[in-house]
Amino acid sequence: MTDTAWIDAALTSARPQAVGALLRYFRNLDTAEEAFQNACLRALKSWPHNGPPRDPAAWLIMVGRNAAIDDVRRSHKQEALPDDAVISDLDDAEEELADRLDGSHYRDDILRLLFICCHPDLPATQQIALALRIVSGLSVKQIARAFLVSEPAMEQRITRAKAKVANAGVPFETPGAVERSERLAAVAAMIYLIFNEGYSASGETSEIRKPLCEEAIRLARLLLRLFQSEPEIMGLAALLLLQHARAAARFDASGELILLDDQDRTLWNQKLIAEGAALIDKAIRHHRSGPYQVQAAIAALHSRAAKPEDTDWAQIDLLYGALELMQPSPVVTLNRAVAVSKVRGPEAALQMIEPLAERLSNYFHYFGVRGAFLMQLGRNEEARVAFDRAIALANTSAEAAHIRMHLDRLIRDSQPSATTATKK
Amino acid sequence: MLYALLCYHDEDFVGSWSKEQDAAVMSKLSVVQDRLKKEGRLGPVARLLPTTAATTLRKDDPPLVLDGPYAETKEQLLGFYIIDCENLDAAVDVARELGAANPGGAYEIRPVGLFEPGGKAK
Numbered sequence: 001m002t003d004t005a006w007i008d009a010a011l012t013s014a015r016p017q018a019v020g021a022l023l024r025y026f027r028n029l030d031t032a033e034e035a036f037q038n039a040c041l042r043a044l045k046s047w048p049h050n051g052p053p054r055d056p057a058a059w060l061i062m063v064g065r066n067a068a069i070d071d072v073r074r075s076h077k078q079e080a081l082p083d084d085a086v087i088s089d090l091d092d093a094e095e096e097l098a099d100r101l102d103g104s105h106y107r108d109d110i111l112r113l114l115f116i117c118c119h120p121d122l123p124a125t126q127q128i129a130l131a132l133r134i135v136s137g138l139s140v141k142q143i144a145r146a147f148l149v150s151e152p153a154m155e156q157r158i159t160r161a162k163a164k165v166a167n168a169g170v171p172f173e174t175p176g177a178v179e180r181s182e183r184l185a186a187v188a189a190m191i192y193l194i195f196n197e198g199y200s201a202s203g204e205t206s207e208i209r210k211p212l213c214e215e216a217i218r219l220a221r222l223l224l225r226l227f228q229s230e231p232e233i234m235g236l237a238a239l240l241l242l243q244h245a246r247a248a249a250r251f252d253a254s255g256e257l258i259l260l261d262d263q264d265r266t267l268w269n270q271k272l273i274a275e276g277a278a279l280i281d282k283a284i285r286h287h288r289s290g291p292y293q294v295q296a297a298i299a300a301l302h303s304r305a306a307k308p309e310d311t312d313w314a315q316i317d318l319l320y321g322a323l324e325l326m327q328p329s330p331v332v333t334l335n336r337a338v339a340v341s342k343v344r345g346p347e348a349a350l351q352m353i354e355p356l357a358e359r360l361s362n363y364f365h366y367f368g369v370r371g372a373f374l375m376q377l378g379r380n381e382e383a384r385v386a387f388d389r390a391i392a393l394a395n396t397s398a399e400a401a402h403i404r405m406h407l408d409r410l411i412r413d414s415q416p417s418a419t420t421a422t423k424k
Numbered sequence: 425m426l427y428a429l430l431c432y433h434d435e436d437f438v439g440s441w442s443k444e445q446d447a448a449v450m451s452k453l454s455v456v457q458d459r460l461k462k463e464g465r466l467g468p469v470a471r472l473l474p475t476t477a478a479t480t481l482r483k484d485d486p487p488l489v490l491d492g493p494y495a496e497t498k499e500q501l502l503g504f505y506i507i508d509c510e511n512l513d514a515a516v517d518v519a520r521e522l523g524a525a526n527p528g529g530a531y532e533i534r535p536v537g538l539f540e541p542g543g544k545a546k
Contacts, residue, residue, distance in 0.1 A: 005445060013436035056437075221439060224476040228492035237476065271537055278477040278535040281512040282491065 007047055011040050014057035015137045016222060020109030021061045022068070027172060029116070029162055031068055033134065038071075039064035057106075107226045108174055114219070115183040116165050118190040126161040128194050133158050136215050146197070146209050184227060188236050188292070191219045195240050204255050213244050224279075234283035235293030241276035242299035245269040257398040261308045273303045294323045313342035330356040334369055346376040364393040368403055380410050426467065430501060435475055461543050468506065471538040479533045481516060483523035489516055494532040502529075506536065 015036070022032035039060040053059035117131035129147065132138045138146075144154035175183060198212030220237040227233050249267035252258055280296045298319045305311040320336035334353055341349035350373045353366070360366035371386035387407045394400035441449070460466040475493035482488040505522075509515040512533070519531040 009440045009445065010437055013434070013440040218439065221474060221476055222436075225435075228476070229490075234476075274535065274537055275473050275477060278473055278512070282477065282479060285489075285512060 004044075006052070007044060010047075010052060010056045011043060011060075012137060014060050016110045016113060016135050017057040017106050018060040018064065019134065019137075020113040021057075021106060022064050023113055024105070024109055024172065025065055026068060029134065029166060034071075035064035035068035036060065038067040042067070108180075110222065110226060111175075111180070111183055111187065112171065114187040114190070114223070115171070118186045119165055119168055121164055121168060122161055124193050126157055126164075127190050128197060129154065129158050130161040130165070131190060131194065131219075132212075132215065135219065138211075138215070142211070146212050148205060148208075184223075184230065184233070187223065188220075188233060191216050191223065192236060192240075192292075194219070195243075199243060206251055206255065210247065213240070213247065216240055217244060229286075231283040231286040231288050232290040232292050234279045235290060235296045238276040238279035238283065238296035239292050239299055241272045241279070242296060242303050245272035245276065245303060251398075255398065256401055257396075259402070260302060265306060268303065273300075276300065277303070289322065289326075291323060291327050294319050294326065298323075311342070313339045317343050330359045331363075331365075334360065334363075334366060337373075338369060341373060341376070346373040349373050350377070362393060364390055364395060364399055367393060368399075368406075371403070371406060375406065375410060380413070384410055428504070439474065457540075464543055466542045468542050469538075469540040470506065470536045473535045473537045475534070477535050479512060479516065481519040481523060481531045481533065483527050483529055483531070485527065487520055487523050493534070494530050496530070499529050506539070 018039070019032055019036050022035045023029060026032050026035065042063050043056075043060065047053070113135055114131065117134060118127045122130065125147070129143055132143050132146075133140065140155050140158065141151055143158075144151045147154060149157075171179075195213055195216035198209040198214075198216065201209035217237070217240045220233070220240050224230075224233045224237050245268050246260075246263065248269065249263035249265065250258055276296065277300050280293065280300050283293050283296075298316050301312050301316055301319070317336060317339040320332060320339055324332050324336060333356060337349040337352040340352055350370070353370060353373070356366060367386045367390035371383045371390060374380075374383035374386060384407065387403050387410070390403045391400050391407075394403065438446075457466060457469060478491075478493040480490045480492060480494045482490060507515065507518055509518065512535075515533050519533055523531065
């Protein structure tokens with residue numbers, strides 16, 4: 001690695017802890033961020049000469065805090081900043097500071113920092129943008145690119161979100177057990193949202209948005225290191241890892257989505273699968289199941305099948321059944337129906353989704369799945385109607401293209417003579 | 425004399441490497457490993473999955489299974505095993521068995537991410 005690459009990596013990994021601690025000192029997000037930025041600038045000057053400090057986060061917290069206090073003093077007395085010689089002299093002070101940094105504080109610092117980003121008044125897109133800016137330290141430009149909006153628009157979105165958070169008042173008292181677990185759940189949901197922003201992208205945007213998936217995984221691992229015995233956090237991390245493991249196989253060269261059944265499974269990332277499987281293995285031992293764990297267990301079953309026909313659909317059906325009880329939702333039932341179609345056939349699956357018709361009347365996947373079941377049953381005319389509806393509801397060109405493929409097959413199957421005629 | 429080299433590093437830092445940075449480090453390491461292998465001096469090499477995947481069995485009576493890596497500093501690393509197990513339950517069972525034979529201290533159980541059996545080091 002080059003000099004700047006290791007410094008960047010060190011600054012990125014220290015950021016949540018450092019900004020979290022600075023926020024605790026200054027109780028103001030802007031001040032904390034500015035202080036961190038100042039500390040980073042000084043790190044870029046000092047670290048290449050002096051080598052990396054033993055504890056980069058502690059170094060950044062102390063330098064950031066001093067710089068911010070100096071800023072306040074300077075604005076009062078117009079004093080000059082201390083020169084760099086003073087700053088490079090930090091090695092002795094560092095040891096002392098490391099002792100003073102209370103280990104138990106920093107867990108709550110990071111959780112608080114993540115938690116203020118998921119304030120319930122903020123719409124999901126603002127929560128994500130704020131977290132990516134403040135916790136992950138992505139630039140406004142990078143975030144704007146990932147969200148496919150202009151830089152000024154994203155700048156404005158983040159500024160608004162910050163203002164809202166500031167007005168809402170940040171919870172600085174050390175949280176109690178119940179409060180902590182509520183914060184944890186909110187933060188986990190936000191990390192899942194970040195992941196989904198990247199995962200649900202398709203076509204040419206999928207590559208641009210992939211960093212969102214990677215960032216979500218980084219945050220999930222961070223959260224898990226702070227809360228090592230929470231099976232749902234293990235489940236969350238496992239779920240993200242197992243889904244992201246398929247990234248390289250999910251799109252063809254032209255950016256079209258490739259369904260699970262048709263993916264080249266040799267492109268799946270076995271390293272991520274191994275980590276995800278290890279985490280779900282660990283979570284299950286707690287016997288405290290939850291939606292993330294169940295979804296991760298489903299993803300793990302898919303990842304274990306070398307060929308689509310090796311998939312343990314019966315087990316997946318059971319897991320979706322469990323998920324339906326925890327999180328009743330027509331979308332979960334729809335997913336379960338796909339497993340049911342493999343275990344008990346398309347007739348049973350179709351019966352299962354009939355009651356969802358009204359609630360999913362504007363849902364692309366409902367009509368795609370329904371069309372597929374009807375097609376398997378040979379009810380081609382009804383299948384065509386469902387597929388037409390799906391195309392009308394498609395969110396991306398890849399989704400529409402995928403349904404058109406089914407439609408083409410239907411037309412081919414129902415008019416064999418016509419196909420032969422054109423060939424002549 | 426055989427020597428074990430135990431790899432320590434800041435996991436946050438290593439974890440924030442990009443895929444390219446990670447690959448660059450691994451390829452630099454493989455140059456050294458390849459040379460040692462050619463000289464017949466390289467035994468097994470393993471890269472462990474992150475500590476988030478770790479479980480610790482405290483060899484108390486009764487033994488206590490805890491999530492996370494071994495974090496105490498009063499005990500020192502004295503050795504290690506590589507065992508092949510169906511799942512974490514099976515690995516914990518082996519650790520219990522070993523623990524019963526040699527109580528006190530702890531075993532940290534970490535899934536191995538990358539395993540290179542290596543040649544026969546003399």
